[in-house]
Amino acid sequence: MPSQEIDIRYVAKLARIALTDEEVEVFGRQLGDLLGHVEALSELDTASIAATAQVVESRNVEREDVVSGCLERERVLEMAPQAQGVYFRVPRIIAEET
Amino acid sequence: MRPVIEQSAAELARAVGAKEISARDVIEATLAQIDAVDGSVGAYITSLHEMARASALAVDRRIAAGEKMRLAGVPVAVKDNMCLAGTRTTCGSKILGDWIAPYTATAVQRIIEAGGIPVGKSNLDEFAMGSSCENSARGITRNPLALDRVPGGSSGGSAAAVASRQAVVGLGSDTGGSIREPAAFCGVTGFKPTYGRVSRYGLIAFASSLDQIGPLARTVEDAALIYEVMAGHDGMDSTSIDRDVEPAVTAMRSDLRGLRIGIVKEFDTGKLGHEIDALYKRAFADLRKLGADLVDVSLPTAEFGLATYYLIAPAECSSNLARFDGVRYGLRVDGADVGEMYERTRAAGFGPEVKRRILIGTYALSSGYYDAYYVKAQKVRTLIARDFQRAFEECDLIACPAASSPAFGFNAKSDPYSMYLMDYYTIPMSLAGLPALSVPCGSVTGEGAHEPLPMGLQLCGPLFSECALLGAAHAYEQASQHAKEYKLAI
Numbered sequence: 237m238p239s240q241e242i243d244i245r246y247v248a249k250l251a252r253i254a255l256t257d258e259e260v261e262v263f264g265r266q267l268g269d270l271l272g273h274v275e276a277l278s279e280l281d282t283a284s285i286a287a288t289a290q291v292v293e294s295r296n297v298e299r300e301d302v303v304s305g306c307l308e309r310e311r312v313l314e315m316a317p318q319a320q321g322v323y324f325r326v327p328r329i330i331a332e333e334t
Numbered sequence: 335m336r337p338v339i340e341q342s343a344a345e346l347a348r349a350v351g352a353k354e355i356s357a358r359d360v361i362e363a364t365l366a367q368i369d370a371v372d373g374s375v376g377a378y379i380t381s382l383h384e385m386a387r388a389s390a391l392a393v394d395r396r397i398a399a400g401e402k403m404r405l406a407g408v409p410v411a412v413k414d415n416m417c418l419a420g421t422r423t424t425c426g427s428k429i430l431g432d433w434i435a436p437y438t439a440t441a442v443q444r445i446i447e448a449g450g451i452p453v454g455k456s457n458l459d460e461f462a463m464g465s466s467c468e469n470s471a472r473g474i475t476r477n478p479l480a481l482d483r484v485p486g487g488s489s490g491g492s493a494a495a496v497a498s499r500q501a502v503v504g505l506g507s508d509t510g511g512s513i514r515e516p517a518a519f520c521g522v523t524g525f526k527p528t529y530g531r532v533s534r535y536g537l538i539a540f541a542s543s544l545d546q547i548g549p550l551a552r553t554v555e556d557a558a559l560i561y562e563v564m565a566g567h568d569g570m571d572s573t574s575i576d577r578d579v580e581p582a583v584t585a586m587r588s589d590l591r592g593l594r595i596g597i598v599k600e601f602d603t604g605k606l607g608h609e610i611d612a613l614y615k616r617a618f619a620d621l622r623k624l625g626a627d628l629v630d631v632s633l634p635t636a637e638f639g640l641a642t643y644y645l646i647a648p649a650e651c652s653s654n655l656a657r658f659d660g661v662r663y664g665l666r667v668d669g670a671d672v673g674e675m676y677e678r679t680r681a682a683g684f685g686p687e688v689k690r691r692i693l694i695g696t697y698a699l700s701s702g703y704y705d706a707y708y709v710k711a712q713k714v715r716t717l718i719a720r721d722f723q724r725a726f727e728e729c730d731l732i733a734c735p736a737a738s739s740p741a742f743g744f745n746a747k748s749d750p751y752s753m754y755l756m757d758y759y760t761i762p763m764s765l766a767g768l769p770a771l772s773v774p775c776g777s778v779t780g781e782g783a784h785e786p787l788p789m790g791l792q793l794c795g796p797l798f799s800e801c802a803l804l805g806a807a808h809a810y811e812q813a814s815q816h817a818k819e820y821k822l823a824i
Binding site: 242244247248250251252253254255256259263266267269270271273274276277278280282285286287288289290291292294296297299308311312314315316317318324326327328329 | 429433434436437441526529530543567572573575635638640641642644645652656659660661662664665666668669670671672674675676677678680681684686689690692693694697700707709710711712713714715716717719750751759765766767768797
C-alpha cells in the first residue's frame with residue numbers, strides 16, 4: 237500500500253472544501269495516522285478474493301416507463317438558497333467572450 | 335395503571351385502540367415530559383409539539399371510525415437524518431440550514447400509517463458520523479442516566495429520548511454501530527435489521543452500502559413491533575429487499591433451548607478490564623442457564639473491520655455528501671465563481687469530522703489509490719462476511735459486547751481514532767450486512783463515575799434471522815431484567 241505524504245490541499249480541491257492552513261496541518265496529520273492504521277490490511281492476501289460492494293444479493297430494478305408523481309417543484313425550490321422562476325440560481329458558469 | 339410515559343408501545347397501542355386512553359392524552363403526557371426534562375438532556379433538535387397534537391387528534395378520529403392500528407398513539411422520536419414532510423431536517427449539520435423536508439421517509443411514513451406519532455427530531459452526530467453526539471452542530475445531548483456523560487452516537491438523541499421517557503420508541507440509523515452503541519450507553523434496546531430490510535428512502539445517505547434504519551426501545555418486544563411495521567420492500571429504494579417479513583412480535587421466546595450461541599474467540603473480553611470481563615462472562619453464563627449451548631467460534635478477520643470500514647464508509651460518504659454544494663438546500667456562501675461558492679459553502683457548512691471523512695474518502699477513491707485502498711477494503715469485506723458465514727455453520731447466533739466501555743465523559747476522545755475504536759464490536763456485522771442488536775446486560779462503574787453505567791450485550795445472527803435474534807434477546811431480557819437496575823439522573 238502506498239504510504240507517502242498526502243497532498244491534502246489537492247485532496248481538498250477534489251472534495252471541493254476550502255481548508256484553512258491550520259486545517260491542512262491538522263487533517264493532514266490525522267489522515268496520515270488513519271492511513272497508518274489502515275496499512276494493516278496489506279497483511280491479508282486478497283489476490284484471489286472478489287470485492288464486495290453490496291452484501292445482500294440484489295439485481296437491477298426496472299419499471300414500466302410511465303409518468304408517476306414526483307415532488308412538488310415549488311416546495312423544493314422554496315428550500316433552495318436561491319431560485320429564479322422554475323430554476324435553481326447559481327453564479328455565472330459560462331463567461332461571455334471578450 | 336403505570337404512568338403513560340412508562341408504558342410500552344404495545345401496551346399504549348392496545349389501550350388507545352380500546353379507547354381506554356386517547357392518543358391526545360398520551361401525547362400531552364409525552365410533551366409534558368419533553369418540556370420537563372429535555373432542557374437538561376437535549377435529546378431533540380426540533381420538538382414537534384403542534385404537529386404531534388394534530389396527529390393525535392387524527393389518530394383519535396381514526397380510532398373512532400373503527401380503524402385498527404398497531405401503533406395507535408405511540409410517541410416516536412425520529413432521528414434528524416430522516417425526512418418528515420413539513421419539518422426541519424438538519425442531520426445535525428449547519429449545511430442544511432433550516433431546510434424543510436418536502437417528503438416523508440418510507441420508514442417514518444409506515445410508522446405514521448400504523449398510528450405512531452413523531453414527537454421530535456432527535457440529535458445525532460453530524461450526518462451520523464460519530465459515536466457520542468458530540469459532533470452535532472446543533473448542540474450536545476446528555477446521557478439521561480449520567481448527565482456528565484455522552485449518550486453514544488450517532489443515534490444518541492433517539493436513545494436518550496427513549497431512556498428519558500420523552501418517547502416510547504425511537505428511530506435510529508446504523509452504519510457501523512450507530513443504533514447499538516447508543517442503546518448500550520443509555521440502557522435501552524437497539525436493533526439494526528439485515529441490510530435492505532427497511533427502506534432507506536428519505537434517510538439522508540451517509541454510506542449507502544451500510545446504512546440501515548432500526549428501532550430503539552425500552553423492551554425487545556417494542557423493538558420487534560417497530561421493526562415489523564417498518565420492514566418490507568419499497569419501490570422507492572432500489573436496494574430494499576423484496577422478501578416476506580416474518581412476524582417478529584410473535585417470535586418472542588421464554589428460553590434459549592436448542593440454540594447454539596457462538597462466543598467469538600478473537601473478542602477476548604479479558605482485554606476490557608476485570609469488571610467488564612466479569613459482566614460479559616456473567617451474561618454468557620446467563621444465556622447458558624436459559625438453555626443455550628455456548629460454542630466457541632472464530633472470526634479471524636474481524637479485527638480488520640475497523641480499517642476496512644474507515645475506507646469504505648468515508649468513500650461512500652465523500653460521494654453521497656457531494657450533493658451539499660450550496661445549490662439545492664440550505665446554506666450557500668457566495669464566491670467569485672461557482673467553484674469558489676462550492677468550496678466556501680462546504681467549508682462553512684460541514685464540521686471537522688465530516689470534513690475529515692470526506693477527505694479520507696476522496697483520497698481513497700482518487701486516481702492511483704483506488705485499488706490500493708478502496709478495492710482492497712472491499713475485498714477484505716468479502717473475507718469478513720465469509721468468516722461470519724463459517725461461524726454460522728457452528729452456531730445460530732453470536733454473542734459479544736456492544737461496546738468496549740460504558741458511556742464516557744464529554745471531550746474524552748479527542749483523537750479521532752480513539753472515537754472510531756468505540757465501534758470495534760459493531761462494525762464487522764455492519765460490513766457483513768447482518769442483523770444485530772444490543773440489549774441491556776447490567777452495569778459497571780465507569781472511570782470517575784458517580785453512578786453505575788449501563789452496558790449492552792450484542793447478539794447477531796445470519797442474514798434475515800431477525801425473528802430468531804429478537805426472540806432470543808427477549809428471553810434474555812425477561813430472565814435478566816437488567817433495564818430495571820438503571821436509574822435516571824433527571
